[in-house]
Amino acid sequence: MSKRFSSWRLGMPWVAVLMVLLLIPVVVASNGTFSIINVIAIHIVFALSYNMLLGQGGMLSFGHAVFFGLGAYAAIHVMNLIGDASYEGHGLWAHFPVFLLPLIGFFAGALAATVVGWPFSRRAGTAFAMITLGLGELVAAGSQMFPSVFGGEAGVFSNRMVGPIWFGLELAQPAQVYGFMAFWTFVAALAMWAFTRTPLGRMSNAVRDNPDRLQFIGYQQRNIRFLVFIAAGGFGGLAGGMAAVNYEIVTPESLGLLTSGLALLMAAVGGLGVFYGPVVGAVLVTLMNSLLSDYTDASVLYVGVVFLLVVMFAPSGVAGGFEQVRLAWRRGDLGVRLPGWLSSALAVVLYSSGLVATVELIYQISHGKDKLARSLGFEADPASPLVWLVIAALLAAGYGVSKAGKRYREVNA
Amino acid sequence: MVKPIFKLFAFALLLLSGLARAAEAEPVRFALIDPLTGPMSVVGQPALAQLQFTAERLNKEGGMNGHDIQIVGYDNKINPQESLVQLQKAIDDGIRFIIQGNGSSVGSALLSAVNKHNQRNPGDRVLYLNYAAIEPSFTNERCSFWHFRFDSHVDMKMNMLTDWIAGNQDFKKVFLINQDYSFGHTVSESARNMLKKKRPDIEVVGNTFHPLGKVKDFSPYISKIKSSGADVVITGNWGQDINLLIKSAAEYGVDVPFLTYYGSTPGTITQVGDKGVDRVYLIAEYHGDFTDPEIAERQVNLYKEKGWDYYPRVAAMLEMMKKAGDQAGSIDPLAVAKALEGLEYDAAAGHLTMRAEDHQLQMPLYLSVLKDNMKYGAEGTNYNFHQVARFDADQAALPTTCRMRRPG
Numbered sequence: 001m002s003k004r005f006s007s008w009r010l011g012m013p014w015v016a017v018l019m020v021l022l023l024i025p026v027v028v029a030s031n032g033t034f035s036i037i038n039v040i041a042i043h044i045v046f047a048l049s050y051n052m053l054l055g056q057g058g059m060l061s062f063g064h065a066v067f068f069g070l071g072a073y074a075a076i077h078v079m080n081l082i083g084d085a086s087y088e089g090h091g092l093w094a095h096f097p098v099f100l101l102p103l104i105g106f107f108a109g110a111l112a113a114t115v116v117g118w119p120f121s122r123r124a125g126t127a128f129a130m131i132t133l134g135l136g137e138l139v140a141a142g143s144q145m146f147p148s149v150f151g152g153e154a155g156v157f158s159n160r161m162v163g164p165i166w167f168g169l170e171l172a173q174p175a176q177v178y179g180f181m182a183f184w185t186f187v188a189a190l191a192m193w194a195f196t197r198t199p200l201g202r203m204s205n206a207v208r209d210n211p212d213r214l215q216f217i218g219y220q221q222r223n224i225r226f227l228v229f230i231a232a233g234g235f236g237g238l239a240g241g242m243a244a245v246n247y248e249i250v251t252p253e254s255l256g257l258l259t260s261g262l263a264l265l266m267a268a269v270g271g272l273g274v275f276y277g278p279v280v281g282a283v284l285v286t287l288m289n290s291l292l293s294d295y296t297d298a299s300v301l302y303v304g305v306v307f308l309l310v311v312m313f314a315p316s317g318v319a320g321g322f323e324q325v326r327l328a329w330r331r332g333d334l335g336v337r338l339p340g341w342l343s344s345a346l347a348v349v350l351y352s353s354g355l356v357a358t359v360e361l362i363y364q365i366s367h368g369k370d371k372l373a374r375s376l377g378f379e380a381d382p383a384s385p386l387v388w389l390v391i392a393a394l395l396a397a398g399y400g401v402s403k404a405g406k407r408y409r410e411v412n413a
Numbered sequence: 414m415v416k417p418i419f420k421l422f423a424f425a426l427l428l429l430s431g432l433a434r435a436a437e438a439e440p441v442r443f444a445l446i447d448p449l450t451g452p453m454s455v456v457g458q459p460a461l462a463q464l465q466f467t468a469e470r471l472n473k474e475g476g477m478n479g480h481d482i483q484i485v486g487y488d489n490k491i492n493p494q495e496s497l498v499q500l501q502k503a504i505d506d507g508i509r510f511i512i513q514g515n516g517s518s519v520g521s522a523l524l525s526a527v528n529k530h531n532q533r534n535p536g537d538r539v540l541y542l543n544y545a546a547i548e549p550s551f552t553n554e555r556c557s558f559w560h561f562r563f564d565s566h567v568d569m570k571m572n573m574l575t576d577w578i579a580g581n582q583d584f585k586k587v588f589l590i591n592q593d594y595s596f597g598h599t600v601s602e603s604a605r606n607m608l609k610k611k612r613p614d615i616e617v618v619g620n621t622f623h624p625l626g627k628v629k630d631f632s633p634y635i636s637k638i639k640s641s642g643a644d645v646v647i648t649g650n651w652g653q654d655i656n657l658l659i660k661s662a663a664e665y666g667v668d669v670p671f672l673t674y675y676g677s678t679p680g681t682i683t684q685v686g687d688k689g690v691d692r693v694y695l696i697a698e699y700h701g702d703f704t705d706p707e708i709a710e711r712q713v714n715l716y717k718e719k720g721w722d723y724y725p726r727v728a729a730m731l732e733m734m735k736k737a738g739d740q741a742g743s744i745d746p747l748a749v750a751k752a753l754e755g756l757e758y759d760a761a762a763g764h765l766t767m768r769a770e771d772h773q774l775q776m777p778l779y780l781s782v783l784k785d786n787m788k789y790g791a792e793g794t795n796y797n798f799h800q801v802a803r804f805d806a807d808q809a810a811l812p813t814t815c816r817m818r819r820p821g
Contacts, residue, residue, distance in 0.1 A: 032505030035498055141624065144594040152595030154521035154548060155493060159529065172533045174501060243494070249525060251493045251518045258492075290498050293450050293488035300451045 047278035049235030058208025063136030069255030071105030071237025102241035109237015155251030271317025343405025350398030520546030663688030701797030
């Protein structure tokens with residue numbers, strides 16, 4: 001009885017995810033929204049695959065984009081092969097649907113990880129971080145020197161509307177690509193979750209927490225890291241394959257340090273310790289990247305500040321926060337802890353509105369009003385002392401609330 | 414009692430004015446998809462400022478076929494993938510004219526995305542107006558009816574640079590220094606081919622590539638240039654790679670012309686300053702003398718208003734769009750595109766023609782050199798580029814391999 005209950009508990013979130021995925025096309029209509037959702041889907045898989053390394057295996061990598069990029073390149077080259085073969089009407093590739101391209105990306109990523117991974121896996125920590133940084137730079141620099149494979153600065157481009165059509169998805173509009181994205185995101189996330197529950201997945205947690213002890217009980221830490229590295233590379237490549245289908249172009253940027261940094265940013269903001277953390281992070285970071293710059297010129301600053309704050313004050317990430325609340329609720333002491341959490345949340349809101357107002361005012365002085373200021377009805381005049389007084393009051397209120405809430409927070413400590 | 418009535422009245426007035434506006438023609442909107450935030454925004458923001466500045470003036474002259482011109486900025490962080498998301502957002506917002514310039518990788522992504530969009534949505538066409546992505550293939554083997562380029566491509570500019578070198582018998586030795594990536598290689602290859610044809614006696618004494626954006630100290634490269642005895646240097650460098658190269662050259666007293674594509678990128682003049690004088694040469698669509706008083710006045714006003722220098726070809730692009738819209742009597746992208754084909758326009762720099770064959774703008778090019786104490790300084794300094802040579806549009810023209818598919 002209890003066993004069945006626990007499997008129901010395990011399955012429930014996935015059913016909920018499936019429902020959400022099916023509901024999205026009912027609610028959303030515009031192609032622009034779908035194209036952002038599609039990017040989110042790619043980033044979810046990418047961030048989850050990154051978290052296999054960092055969150056679960058304890059390997060800080062600065063070169064994860066290599067597998068993403070190589071998977072994307074493999075997929076786009078195959079897409080071109082499909083295009084050529086179906087134009088001629090025969091050949092093996094004429095029967096290969098574009099729908100399965102993420103699998104090509106998976107194999108390319110896993111293969112690349114297998115080739116380079118063995119020497120990398122000897123150590124975790126700083127050594128691993130440095131080596132992956134080197135790998136990332138090496139591949140990114142190398143990609144500019146082989147224009148026949150990587151397409152030079154202009155990249156390799158293709159057309160996804162070729163080959164056999166599966167599930168009636170012609171892949172013309174972003175709305176149709178969504179079907180493809182939803183399928184692969186679900187499959188990949190489920191597979192990566194299942195991986196955490198295999199003995200290998202469990203051992204990767206152990207190699208993160210206490211590698212020496214693992215050695216004593218007879219496991220080679222290097223082997224485990226190597227296998228996890230291959231799996232992470234494979235799923236990174238799968239995300240690359242999804243990206244190839246979505247953008248129909250792959251450029252050398254996708255192999256570079258910025259893309260690797262994006263994976264780290266998403267995983268860290270969302271939360272490394274929770275399986276769904278990177279999912280939350282991917283949604284937040286993608287939205288911030290694509291939408292925030294419509295409203296404010298200081299968007300880059302805000303993204304940076306969010307990252308900084310999460311790393312400094314909430315190292316377990318946004319999802320880590322959810323998880324704390326959920327655990328407290330299950331233990332039944334939510335009522336005791338909530339005042340502390342709410343007071344700190346209020347303090348954060350006060351501080352950040354003070355900070356945002358300051359930044360917007362400074363921007364207004366140097367560049368004129370931007371859209372965020374206008375859409376918030378921010379009619380403040382930076383020359384008037386009253387405005388600065390309000391900001392000071394906001395910050396002071398934030399400080400006051402955080403002081404006053406200290407008593408409640410001590411319960412949580 | 415008076416106050417509520419007054420408020421109601423004000424509200425009604427507001428409503429009425431809104432209605433009156435709605436009765437006017439819908440505005441025609443242009444999306445600028447370029448880096449608008451972050452470190453690369455220095456190449457996107459000037460274009461945005463110029464477009465808004467020019468739009469304001471054109472709107473006073475009646476706008477584009479009676480429609481007010483509006484410019485909407487979309488920040489792509491100079492990333493090709495992000496550009497496609499922004500493109501979709503712009504299309505969703507109902508914008509049918511897409512402007513982009515910085516980065517051939519972004520240009521490549523937009524070119525293929527716009528082509529596919531127009532193929533897949535025949536009732537809903539989008540035009541791509543390119544003001545700075547100068548990869549030659551865009552108007553050769555990859556040419557498209559939906560793409561118009563308002564800048565001369567790499568080979569056209571190199572054609573003029575090598576003409577100028579070939580015309581000066583003092584030049585015997587040329588040194589090529591470029592960034593080690595596709596654009597740098599294109600520049601180097603193009604230079605070698607053209608020099609060989611025009612002046613076989615000229616010796617290419619060096620052909621060096623350095624890592625893109627990673628070199629902090631150019632002295633080894635400069636000593637190489639010095640020891641090679643080069644009379645003239647050609648470089649496609651941009652960003653800090655040009656700033657540091659020029660500074661280093663000045664420190665080591667290498668007093669030969671540096672022929673550049675991007676010597677005028679915002680920030681370069683401020684950073685290079687005195688060290689660039691008589692050293693940095695620029696091949697571009699205009700010069701910093703501002704001999705046309707009208708343009709000179711605009712340069713002064715734009716800098717005062719927005720803090721950016723005049724961007725002649727971006728202004729000319731919008732002016733040509735207005736002319737095409739007026740001629741077509743429509744702001745429908747297809748009609749405007751047909752009117753743009755072969756459109757001629759007299760700008761300050763000279764006579765411009767949008768070649769129908771490949772949608773490559775044919776325009777005169779200027780070679781200029783950085784000078785101090787100029788009447789109209791760039792970036793708020795006293796430095797600007799003084800004209801050295803002018804090349805007619807015919808001279809700069811190159812044949813195209815374009816075989817364009819036109820909509821019926």
